[in-house]
Amino acid sequence: MNNLLLEVDGVNKSFPGVRALADMRLNVYCGEVLALVGENGAGKSTLMKLLSGIYAPDSGSFRFDGAEVDIADPKMAQQLGISIIHQEFNLMQHLSVAQNIYIGREPMLGPFINDSALNRRARELFERIGIELDPAQRVSELTVAKQQMVEIAKALSFEARLLILDEPTAALNDAEVETLHGIIRRFITDRTGAIYISHRMDELKVISDRITVIRDGEYIETMITEETTMPEVISKMVGRQVEQTIEVAPIPALGELKISVKDLNTKSLLSDISFDLHKGEILGFAGLMGAGRTEVARALVGADPISSGSIAVDGSEVAISNPAKAAQLGIGYLSEDRKHLGLMLEADVAQNIVLSSLKQLSKFGMMRDQMINYIAGEQIQRLRIKTPSMNQSAKNLSGGNQQKIVIAKWLVKDCDVLIFDEPTRGIDVGAKEEIYALLDELAANGKAIIMISSELPEVIRMSHRIAVMSEGRITGVLERNEATQENIMDLATRSIRGVTV
Numbered sequence: 001m002n003n004l005l006l007e008v009d010g011v012n013k014s015f016p017g018v019r020a021l022a023d024m025r026l027n028v029y030c031g032e033v034l035a036l037v038g039e040n041g042a043g044k045s046t047l048m049k050l051l052s053g054i055y056a057p058d059s060g061s062f063r064f065d066g067a068e069v070d071i072a073d074p075k076m077a078q079q080l081g082i083s084i085i086h087q088e089f090n091l092m093q094h095l096s097v098a099q100n101i102y103i104g105r106e107p108m109l110g111p112f113i114n115d116s117a118l119n120r121r122a123r124e125l126f127e128r129i130g131i132e133l134d135p136a137q138r139v140s141e142l143t144v145a146k147q148q149m150v151e152i153a154k155a156l157s158f159e160a161r162l163l164i165l166d167e168p169t170a171a172l173n174d175a176e177v178e179t180l181h182g183i184i185r186r187f188i189t190d191r192t193g194a195i196y197i198s199h200r201m202d203e204l205k206v207i208s209d210r211i212t213v214i215r216d217g218e219y220i221e222t223m224i225t226e227e228t229t230m231p232e233v234i235s236k237m238v239g240r241q242v243e244q245t246i247e248v249a250p251i252p253a254l255g256e257l258k259i260s261v262k263d264l265n266t267k268s269l270l271s272d273i274s275f276d277l278h279k280g281e282i283l284g285f286a287g288l289m290g291a292g293r294t295e296v297a298r299a300l301v302g303a304d305p306i307s308s309g310s311i312a313v314d315g316s317e318v319a320i321s322n323p324a325k326a327a328q329l330g331i332g333y334l335s336e337d338r339k340h341l342g343l344m345l346e347a348d349v350a351q352n353i354v355l356s357s358l359k360q361l362s363k364f365g366m367m368r369d370q371m372i373n374y375i376a377g378e379q380i381q382r383l384r385i386k387t388p389s390m391n392q393s394a395k396n397l398s399g400g401n402q403q404k405i406v407i408a409k410w411l412v413k414d415c416d417v418l419i420f421d422e423p424t425r426g427i428d429v430g431a432k433e434e435i436y437a438l439l440d441e442l443a444a445n446g447k448a449i450i451m452i453s454s455e456l457p458e459v460i461r462m463s464h465r466i467a468v469m470s471e472g473r474i475t476g477v478l479e480r481n482e483a484t485q486e487n488i489m490d491l492a493t494r495s496i497r498g499v500t501v
Helices: 044-051 074-080 097-101 115-129 144-156 174-187 201-207 230-238 293-300 323-328 338-342 349-353 369-382 399-413 429-444 456-462 485-492
Strands: 004-015 018-029 033-037 059-064 067-069 082-085 162-166 193-197 210-215 218-224 257-265 273-278 282-287 308-313 316-318 331-334 417-421 448-452 465-470 473-479
Touching (some): 004 044, 018 044, 044 162, 044 193, 074 082, 082 144, 097 115, 174 193, 174 201, 201 230, 273 473, 282 456, 282 485, 293 331, 293 417, 338 399, 349 399, 399 429, 429 456, 456 485
Parallel strands (some): 033 210, 082 162, 162 193, 331 417, 417 448
Antiparallel strands (some): 004 018, 059 067, 210 218, 257 273, 308 316, 465 473
């Protein structure tokens, strides 16, 4: 075994009403990728924020490269050589890609930032690590997947000894995951190591050397990857056996036509988008990053304006000017960007759950608190949301539990059409099974569902039909019995005339 790079010993951390870590321990050796796994709320992200200087531990110690260290702030972590890719983005939306990556380290021309040199440095970084981004583009204009690539580039721009990756592939498709894994392998030497957090269990076998399991803030066990199986890992994660079925969604007889989209175009990307969605159907959308899947969802709910084309609901053409109008028509959109578009982070869990249904839950302008608490409690139990109480601020919960709150919000609204954009992003394997069962239940009850996912096995498993996109167009539609990863990737890499779903 190579030299010990990082040692975490007896670390404790609590927040109001939440014990995040208890006597935590962990070791990382030079030359290895250590996978860190656990359910949502197990303490993974908290531990990473301690290591990156965002939080301070209540007690315990850290040793880095043989010396005990006090990681007082993120700058100290960077000086030590610890670089992190966060699950939740830490980007400044009003700045460009290059400015975000090199903030505080910009090349200067006298008293001014040399933008030309800054963009050139960013382009050189992108070429070296194998990603495609425009250094001058404003971050607020990027999709979630591209913002994730900015985070990756920013972390790799430092001369790091320890690279921490907290759900780095949650917004990436299979091809992009493979690119990231190549970057990690090139990073690992006899002087460097990595901690890799992921709920995509199949990735662990590919990228990690050892796997450390934590549960409810406590250390459980560390295993050598090649000597263990993923069912064993999952069992230790959740403290119970989890049935991971491989059954795909049954093909239902198509119900009544719910939504019909014809020749929809936007000024920015989408071109001649046409598809039908029926009651009781799960229509999957697949494609590479930037293909236009999220843009279709946003256009459908009025978040992005359309330049031409039509949308019909229940046979009548409608004008959807904003998401509120979409909700009135019974269309709910669960955004992939839960932090900025799905939640009020400062509000409590109950308030977030009923956010889209306040009008129905008020009487003479007064909120019916008893009813709100009953409904919130029902959803917390149904979706197994881990929270000390329904009065806990949403910002204090793990990313996966925040995602469940967003899902609960639209379940309470009881929309006839639900658009799930990356519904299992950041959700652990046990909770994924629960979400899959929920989607099947909703479809069986007649809901019309659009599901966008970057995980091909997921979209194949859950969808009755799959619309594949490339460069803003639908390049093909696959019936359930035609859907294979090879067929999807073939369509996802084409640029041909759009077809009707």
